[in-house]
Amino acid sequence: MPRAIVCLLDSVGIGGAPDAAAYGDEGANTLGHIAEWAATGKADRTGLRSGPLHLPNMDAMGLGAAVKLSTGTLPPGLSDRPKGGRFGVGREISKGKDTPSGHWEIAGVPVPFDWGYFPQSVPAFPPELIAQLVARAGLPGILGDKHASGTDIIAELGDEHIRTGKPICYTSVDSVFQIAAHESHFGLDRLYEVCRVAFELTEPLNIGRVIARPFIGETRESFKRTGNRRDYAMTPPEPTLLDRNADAGRSVFAIGKISDIYAGSGVTHKLKGTGIPQLFDRTLEAMEMAGEGAFIMTNFVDFDSEYGHRRDVPGYAAALESFDSRLPEIIAAMRHDDLLVLTADHGNDPTWKGTDHTREQVPILVFSPALAPAEIGIRSTFADIGETIAAWLGLAPGRHGKSFL
Numbered sequence: 001m002p003r004a005i006v007c008l009l010d011s012v013g014i015g016g017a018p019d020a021a022a023y024g025d026e027g028a029n030t031l032g033h034i035a036e037w038a039a040t041g042k043a044d045r046t047g048l049r050s051g052p053l054h055l056p057n058m059d060a061m062g063l064g065a066a067v068k069l070s071t072g073t074l075p076p077g078l079s080d081r082p083k084g085g086r087f088g089v090g091r092e093i094s095k096g097k098d099t100p101s102g103h104w105e106i107a108g109v110p111v112p113f114d115w116g117y118f119p120q121s122v123p124a125f126p127p128e129l130i131a132q133l134v135a136r137a138g139l140p141g142i143l144g145d146k147h148a149s150g151t152d153i154i155a156e157l158g159d160e161h162i163r164t165g166k167p168i169c170y171t172s173v174d175s176v177f178q179i180a181a182h183e184s185h186f187g188l189d190r191l192y193e194v195c196r197v198a199f200e201l202t203e204p205l206n207i208g209r210v211i212a213r214p215f216i217g218e219t220r221e222s223f224k225r226t227g228n229r230r231d232y233a234m235t236p237p238e239p240t241l242l243d244r245n246a247d248a249g250r251s252v253f254a255i256g257k258i259s260d261i262y263a264g265s266g267v268t269h270k271l272k273g274t275g276i277p278q279l280f281d282r283t284l285e286a287m288e289m290a291g292e293g294a295f296i297m298t299n300f301v302d303f304d305s306e307y308g309h310r311r312d313v314p315g316y317a318a319a320l321e322s323f324d325s326r327l328p329e330i331i332a333a334m335r336h337d338d339l340l341v342l343t344a345d346h347g348n349d350p351t352w353k354g355t356d357h358t359r360e361q362v363p364i365l366v367f368s369p370a371l372a373p374a375e376i377g378i379r380s381t382f383a384d385i386g387e388t389i390a391a392w393l394g395l396a397p398g399r400h401g402k403s404f405l
């Protein structure tokens with residue numbers, strides 16, 4: 001019986017979204033701009049990487065061709081002649097350019113409602129929400145209360161947080177309430193408990209996620225976020241591909257952030273890891289363990305959290321190259337009727353203004369030893385990815401999207 005593996009390259013968009021202007025993102029193109037900067041030496045960093053973007057394995061699966069299909073322009077260093085697999089472009093119908101919207105739609109469930117967002121003002125959070133959080137979680141108050149980049153705000157307020165015991169609360173253009181606190185001075189379990197309370201309080205406001213952002217270090221220069229991030233997310237509004245496969249009695253391996261993003265729904269095996277190499281190892285372990293009909297999904301978050309939001313072009317390019325160099329290991333571990341899908345949930349163009357996600361189309365690169373190469377075009381919803389996998393796994397069709405195989 002077939003199996004399916006999704007490697008979700010968080011934020012690796014390929015430009016061209018027809019509605020990008022409505023988000024202030026017209027012209028954003030994560031992969032395309034990284035390739036352009038790399039071709040002109042602007043993605044060089046001593047000791048890390050240099051020269052044109054080198055992604056031979058993803059390119060062979062159709063990455064360059066997908067970017068060209070999405071934007072009309074072939075990025076420098078990539079090729080428009082894929083060697084195998086099906087390649088195409090995914091267009092999102094959910095309105096949010098956030099992680100849950102992208103992931104749920106990929107798993108066959110576009111988001112039918114508008115998320116709640118916090119305004120760009122200071123304070124950003126409703127005073128009554130914060131008053132309830134402070135009272136119920138027994139806090140001396142909070143710091144932040146604004147839109148911010150997570151690494152900037154711990155540099156700005158980390159000292160005061162350690163001194164006062166007030167957690168740092170911030171948001172972004174996503175539907176999100178984030179809480180940063182020190183792992184030992186404040187305590188990791190206490191941070192999780194505060195986030196649990198915050199999730200109860202923000203759910204009625206349709207806020208998609210509360211995220212615990214623990215950090216360590218004693219000074220502004222040495223503060224560092226740890227791998228103990230935890231996301232408290234709403235449950236998807238309909239059964240996703242994960243639920244459908246689990247309900248059919250098959251295994252669903254959720255690797256990295258995946259389980260959190262689907263609120264654990266439909267997950268039978270949860271594997272954690274920090275950083276691209278470790279998440280890669282977990283994916284290979286899952287492929288080794290997974291039986292017939294299994295669905296394996298890995299979120300490679302670092303592209304987004306370490307490089308996209310940080311507007312770090314050389315770092316992003318190096319991470320793509322490191323992922324690409326290991327792709328042959330997955331392909332070598334595939335059985336004859338395994339299906340591999342590489343895709344993304346939204347863009348996060350590191351050459352763009354600000355530090356937020358960018359509305360973009362995403363690559364859909366599909367490989368199976370059993371499949372002849374072909375183009376699948378621009379798909380009108382990410383849900384086509386979920387329906388393709390559902391069909392591959394022999395599940396009944398869902399309500400959204402169509403299989404492209």
Ligand SMILES: O=P(O)(O)O[C@H]1O[C@H](CO)[C@@H](O)[C@H]1O
Binds near residue numbers: 172
């Ligand atoms: O700046 P950091 O803390 O990485 O936060 C980013 O990560 C969140 C989740 O993707 C986004 O909403 C954005 O705010």
Ligand SMILES: [Mn+2]
Binds near residue numbers: 346
């Ligand atoms: Mn994401």
Ligand SMILES: [Mn+2]
Binds near residue numbers: 099304305309357
């Ligand atoms: Mn993000």
